[in-house]
Amino acid sequence: MFVEHIIKILNxxxxxxxxxxxxxxxxxxxxxxxxxxxxxxGDYACTIAMKFAHKLKLKPIDFANSIVEKIKDDHIIDxxxxxxxxxxxxxxxxxxxxxxxxxxxxxxxxxxxFIRPSKEKIQIEFVSVNPTGPLHVGHARxxxxxxxxxxxLESAGYIVEREYYINDAGKQIKLFNDSLFARLLEILGKExxxxxxxxxxxxxxxxxxxxxxxxxxxxxxxxxxxxYDRLSEFGMNYVLDSIKxxxxxxxxxxDVWFSENDLYKNGDFNEAIDLLKNNGSLIDLDGAVWFKxxxxxxxxxxxxxxxxxxxxxxxxxxxxxxxxxxKFNKVIDIWGADHQGQIPFMKSMIEKIGIDKxxxxxxxxxxxxxxxxxxxxxxxxxxxxxxTFKELIEDVGSDVCRFFFLSRAxxxxxxxxxxxxxxxxxxxxVYYIQYAxxxxxxxxxxxxxxxxxxxxxxxxxxxxxxxxxxxxxxITLPEVILKISETLGPHQLTYFATEFANSFHLFYQxxxxxxxxxxxxxxxxxxxxxxxxxxxxxxxxxxxxNKPERM
RNA sequence: GCCCCUGUAGCUCAGUGGAUAGAGCAUCUGACUUCUAAUCAGAGGGCCACAGGUUCGAAUCCUGUCAGGGGUGCCA
Numbered sequence: 117m118f119v120e121h122i123i124k125i126l127n128x129x130x131x132x133x134x135x136x137x138x139x140x141x142x143x144x145x146x147x148x149x150x151x152x153x154x155x156x157x158g159d160y161a162c163t164i165a166m167k168f169a170h171k172l173k174l175k176p177i178d179f180a181n182s183i184v185e186k187i188k189d190d191h192i193i194d195x196x197x198x199x200x201x202x203x204x205x206x207x208x209x210x211x212x213x214x215x216x217x218x219x220x221x222x223x224x225x226x227x228x229x230f231i232r233p234s235k236e237k238i239q240i241e242f243v244s245v246n247p248t249g250p251l252h253v254g255h256a257r258x259x260x261x262x263x264x265x266x267x268x269l270e271s272a273g274y275i276v277e278r279e280y281y282i283n284d285a286g287k288q289i290k291l292f293n294d295s296l297f298a299r300l301l302e303i304l305g306k307e308x309x310x311x312x313x314x315x316x317x318x319x320x321x322x323x324x325x326x327x328x329x330x331x332x333x334x335x336x337x338x339x340x341x342x343x344y345d346r347l348s349e350f351g352m353n354y355v356l357d358s359i360k361x362x363x364x365x366x367x368x369x370x371d372v373w374f375s376e377n378d379l380y381k382n383g384d385f386n387e388a389i390d391l392l393k394n395n396g397s398l399i400d401l402d403g404a405v406w407f408k409x410x411x412x413x414x415x416x417x418x419x420x421x422x423x424x425x426x427x428x429x430x431x432x433x434x435x436x437x438x439x440x441x442x443k444f445n446k447v448i449d450i451w452g453a454d455h456q457g458q459i460p461f462m463k464s465m466i467e468k469i470g471i472d473k474x475x476x477x478x479x480x481x482x483x484x485x486x487x488x489x490x491x492x493x494x495x496x497x498x499x500x501x502x503x504t505f506k507e508l509i510e511d512v513g514s515d516v517c518r519f520f521f522l523s524r525a526x527x528x529x530x531x532x533x534x535x536x537x538x539x540x541x542x543x544x545x546v547y548y549i550q551y552a553x554x555x556x557x558x559x560x561x562x563x564x565x566x567x568x569x570x571x572x573x574x575x576x577x578x579x580x581x582x583x584x585x586x587x588x589x590x591i592t593l594p595e596v597i598l599k600i601s602e603t604l605g606p607h608q609l610t611y612f613a614t615e616f617a618n619s620f621h622l623f624y625q626x627x628x629x630x631x632x633x634x635x636x637x638x639x640x641x642x643x644x645x646x647x648x649x650x651x652x653x654x655x656x657x658x659x660x661x662n663k664p665e666r667m
Numbered sequence: 668g669c670c671c672c673u674g675u676a677g678c679u680c681a682g683u684g685g686a687u688a689g690a691g692c693a694u695c696u697g698a699c700u701u702c703u704a705a706u707c708a709g710a711g712g713g714c715c716a717c718a719g720g721u722u723c724g725a726a727u728c729c730u731g732u733c734a735g736g737g738g739u740g741c742c743a
Binding site: 153154163166167170175199200201203246283286288313404406409414415416417419420421424426427453454455456458460480482483485523524525528536542545547548551552554558559562603607611615618624626629645 | 670671672673679680681682683684685686687688689690691692698701702703705706707708723724735736737738739740741742743
């Protein structure tokens with residue numbers, strides 16, 4: 117890649133200056149090389165002169181000039197020049213750019229992928245909603261961020277495992293089961309008491325009705341305990357199936373569905389608690405067991421005075437399992453902002469089980485507020501007032517939905533206006549990108565019909581600005597993947613993909629690809645279009661979007 | 668009270684120390700006898716919430732203020 121090449125050239129230059137007596141104790145790396153916003157500033161720019169000139173008691177511009185003087189002619193660099201405060205600007209030779217077209221096509225689907233010898237294992241856990249009801253639109257955000265980030269990390273060379281944590285233990289699920297049972301008794305005309313704060317959504321009744329349909333005989337041999345357990349199991353599976361179905365619709369795949377209950381069955385819970393007990397991280401207070409805070413009295417309950425473990429207790433066992441048992445090098449948990457208060461406890465707990473806290477990344481996304489008929493809708497699963505995931509996907513489609521959630525940074529709060537989303541789904545920017553893809557397919561289809569062989573054309577015929585600019589955009593894909601894998605900000609994909617689509621549409625406007633008059637040029641441009649298809653396909657795949665061949 | 672996130676064009680949002688702050692939508696002007704006009708070109712539109720500070724250089728980092736959202740120990 118050009119970046120590495122330029123860094124090498126610059127470091128060689130520094131080495132020469134060092135030999136001449138300059139006291140240089142630094143090297144140039146990625147962070148000192150940037151892409152200028154304006155093309156008049158070249159393809160790459162180095163800022164080292166401005167950052168380090170003062171250490172050598174030189175003016176930035178003089179230091180920059182002395183670096184540039186040492187740079188020799190090169191097969192990739194077209195021009196090097198120094199500008200204003202001390203930027204060192206580089207432009208790439210057209211011949212070098214054009215060569216990239218073949219490389220992209222050779223890599224095909226793997227273009228942009230990195231190979232990491234370290235084989236780091238990353239687990240990414242997202243959504244993980246209580247299986248007590250259908251997913252709503254807010255959950256779609258976490259699903260889209262998580263699944264896309266997983267795709268990018270995989271491309272960046274990590275071994276990635278996508279996981280859904282099923283909270284099938286604890287208070288909420290008990291409450292849900294109680295709600296189910298109360299509804300069952302109600303339907304059967306038996307005496308019942310609906311639990312306080314129970315789940316009143318109509319889907320609860322639907323589940324019970326379906327349970328009754330499939331288990332006609334329960335009425336005859338009514339055995340309280342037995343029926344309660346069977347109904348609970350039925351309810352859980354019912355909800356889980358609907359979650360799985362929703363995820364499939366939104367193109368979200370999981371490798372593992374992990375049950376919270378297993379942590380208690382397989383001994384992880386006891387092991388983790390023992391570990392913390394033994395190293396003095398837990399204290400007894402008021403009959404409960406607490407995770408000790410080191411700085412203040414802000415301790416956190418792990419085991420309630422009635423003996424029940426809290427959700428945090430499960431989280432301790434769960435992360436013990438992730439790091440110690442399953443040996444993930446890094447773990448990314450994607451949480452809604454309503455859980456953000458847990459971060460300090462999680463970080464501190466990770467250290468206590470003997471893991472570097474930087475290996476746990478808690479990615480928080482701000483909550484989605486819903487708007488319908490111009491009014492903010494409060495979403496609550498318990499009261500049943502919700503707009504479901506399913507409803508949303510049926511209305512606007514998975515592509516629009518994914519793109520919408522993906523195009524905002526996770527730390528920005530968003531207002532989801534249902535009416536607006538439905539109305540504007542037709543001129544959603546996602547179609548801009550897909551349309552470019554469809555156009556590419558159209559061109560290649562025509563070339564095939566005409567029987568044109570463009571497998572080995574003269575790429576040096578490519579010389580128009582819109583052609584070369586498109587290549588420049590193509591080769592940024594690996595940089596984009598690397599950047600996102602570092603910043604964990606998958607929203608960047610939408611912007612770079614749009615920018616690339618724009619460069620294609622511009623090219624399309626300016627350059628006729630298939631023309632009877634100039635067959636050689638046609639072949640070169642077809643090859644270019646083929647490379648564009650590879651890049652666009654990669655963007656669409658990473659984002660989990662469809663690749664329509666016609667629109 | 669304390670902690671976290673946010674405040675950038677009329678609207679929705681990018682821009683995690685670089686050059687004249689960008690995109691989509693909306694508004695206005697121009698381009699279809701075409702490999703798909705779901706496109707392209709151009710115009711207008713900004714005290715980057717406010718006030719200080721850090722440095723060659725700040726929308727970006729630090730401090731304070733204001734505004735919106737979230738959290739705040741036996742819920743998850």
